[in-house]
Amino acid sequence: MAGRTRSYGVTLIDLGEPSRYDPGRPPPLQQLLRKLLAAGNAVRARRVAVVALLVVLTGALAGAGPGAEPLPTVHRVGRFVASPSVFASADVVLNAAPDGQTMIASALDGSGEKWRLSVGNAGPVRVVATARGVTVLAGGLMAVDGDAVFYWESVVAVDVRTGEVVWRRNEEPVFGATDLVVVRAKSGALSGVDVSTGRLVWRTELPVNAQVVPISEEGGRELVILRPDGTIEVVTTATGRVAATWRVSRPAKGLTLAWRDLVVLQSATERGSRIEVFRRGGSNPLWHLDFPTTEFFVYLCADHWFCVPDELVDPYTGAGGGKPVEQPAAEQPGHWDPLGEYAGHQLVTLDPRFTADSQLWLGVVRTANQVRPLMPLGGRANACILIGNWLYCDGSAVVDAVSVRLSDLDGLLAEVGGLA
Numbered sequence: 001m002a003g004r005t006r007s008y009g010v011t012l013i014d015l016g017e018p019s020r021y022d023p024g025r026p027p028p029l030q031q032l033l034r035k036l037l038a039a040g041n042a043v044r045a046r047r048v049a050v051v052a053l054l055v056v057l058t059g060a061l062a063g064a065g066p067g068a069e070p071l072p073t074v075h076r077v078g079r080f081v082a083s084p085s086v087f088a089s090a091d092v093v094l095n096a097a098p099d100g101q102t103m104i105a106s107a108l109d110g111s112g113e114k115w116r117l118s119v120g121n122a123g124p125v126r127v128v129a130t131a132r133g134v135t136v137l138a139g140g141l142m143a144v145d146g147d148a149v150f151y152w153e154s155v156v157a158v159d160v161r162t163g164e165v166v167w168r169r170n171e172e173p174v175f176g177a178t179d180l181v182v183v184r185a186k187s188g189a190l191s192g193v194d195v196s197t198g199r200l201v202w203r204t205e206l207p208v209n210a211q212v213v214p215i216s217e218e219g220g221r222e223l224v225i226l227r228p229d230g231t232i233e234v235v236t237t238a239t240g241r242v243a244a245t246w247r248v249s250r251p252a253k254g255l256t257l258a259w260r261d262l263v264v265l266q267s268a269t270e271r272g273s274r275i276e277v278f279r280r281g282g283s284n285p286l287w288h289l290d291f292p293t294t295e296f297f298v299y300l301c302a303d304h305w306f307c308v309p310d311e312l313v314d315p316y317t318g319a320g321g322g323k324p325v326e327q328p329a330a331e332q333p334g335h336w337d338p339l340g341e342y343a344g345h346q347l348v349t350l351d352p353r354f355t356a357d358s359q360l361w362l363g364v365v366r367t368a369n370q371v372r373p374l375m376p377l378g379g380r381a382n383a384c385i386l387i388g389n390w391l392y393c394d395g396s397a398v399v400d401a402v403s404v405r406l407s408d409l410d411g412l413l414a415e416v417g418g419l420a
Contacts, residue, residue: 070411071375072405072408072412073408074377075108075402075403075404076110076400076401077093077110077392077400078095078104078106078401079395079398079399080096080104080395080401084394085392085394086127087387088105088127088130088135089130089133089160089388090387090388090389091107091109091388091390092106092114092161093108094127094135096125096126097116099123100123100124101118101119101123101140102116102118102119103116103119103125103127108390108392109403109405114162114163115162117156119137119138119139119154119156120141121139121140121141121142122140122141122142123139124139124140125138125139126138127176128176128181129181129195130160130195131178132195133161134157134158134159134160134166134195136155136176136181137155137157137158138153138154140152140153141153141154152172154171155168155169155172155173155183156168157196157198166198167198169183169193172184174190174223175214175223176195177221177237178195179195179196180192180193180194180201180237180238184212186208187208188207188208188209189203189204189206190203190204190212190225190235190240191203192238192239192240201239201240202239202241204235206225207228209228210226210228211225211254211255212225212226213258214258215259216257216258216300221238222234222237222243223237224255224258226255226263230247230248230249230250231246232245232246232247232278244280244281246280246281246283248265248276248278248285249283250267253266253267256275257298257299257300257306259300259315262278262315263278263279264278264298264306265277266298269290272291272293273296274289274291275289275298275308277315277316286318287318289308289318296308296309305321335350336348336349336363336371337351339362339384339385340385342386342391342413343409343410345365345413346364347362347363347364347365347386348362348363348365349361349363349384350373352379355376358379359376360376360377361373361374361375361377362374362375362376362377362404364413372416377402377404378400379399380393380395382394382395389405389406389407390403390404391404391405391406
């Protein structure tokens, strides 16, 4: 999968065709040519002469010479089983090891593992934030004192290139932004820490039983704090300054969600629990809902609705919007799925289920209803993305993750030309 071959020629696939894409087999002399090129045992001058002769013969017998541009190398990045991939830099991908406590950094160019680091003793290890070549990892810690079991988290920042520890704090991560990570100490204190240096940027003392959540859809710019007496504060993550403060009419037990200018609180009732939705600065709720159980949660869903058990709710009025319905993924014409744009070309992929050779294929859109297949990416059906300088396809417990350097596609795309 990592070798170089030559393309089979130009093929255009109509997006509307329901049949599988079949790349076919290259003519016999083309196969022989590839074997000779791969062997590398002949004298270079003789090999060049043989190659030139075979190219001419292949063109005469097959009706057309092979494509002039070699296919890009498909790099095997590694096999990852415990967590989704996180990109710590333009060239490094992070994945948790099967033990759940160790983070592994692998190079996207296929050169192998760069480093691994165990964090905590209870997992799961995860990435909190990354900035300027430093990534902050969080891991679980567990201790037993008699019959009591204590669990908390700590953070450690490492150099992405080497895996060396830059700084660490025995505090729980609350939120990670681009350059700042917010952590909380066992004493309740909340701190903003510079990701790349570990420098303390700000610190706010809080009661141990105060609750903190980031505001959704605000890019981490603000946090909401609920104090035990019912006081609510909105804190700017960059500075730790209080942007707004007010007190609700009656204290609530739980801070469930903060979204835009809304805060969702939850309290226990005699028959179960109640959620109340407050607007910033308001002491009385905009609306509330009662539930016969405490075993539920509220979350943002379905294009700016709140989801409660089996129901969509308008965030500002509490009006019901019916039952949440999972929309099936739209089937793309001809089964080619959009991947992203590179160098003015729309790249697409074709699932192995729809290819005769059972490989994932990369293609490029030529017209509104035509695709030019470019190259196979291997026998996988995992998600592919464009990240930095790479096309990356995630792996699984049985299939390696792979990558292709985007600049290596330039020659193939030049053969295709612009959109027709």
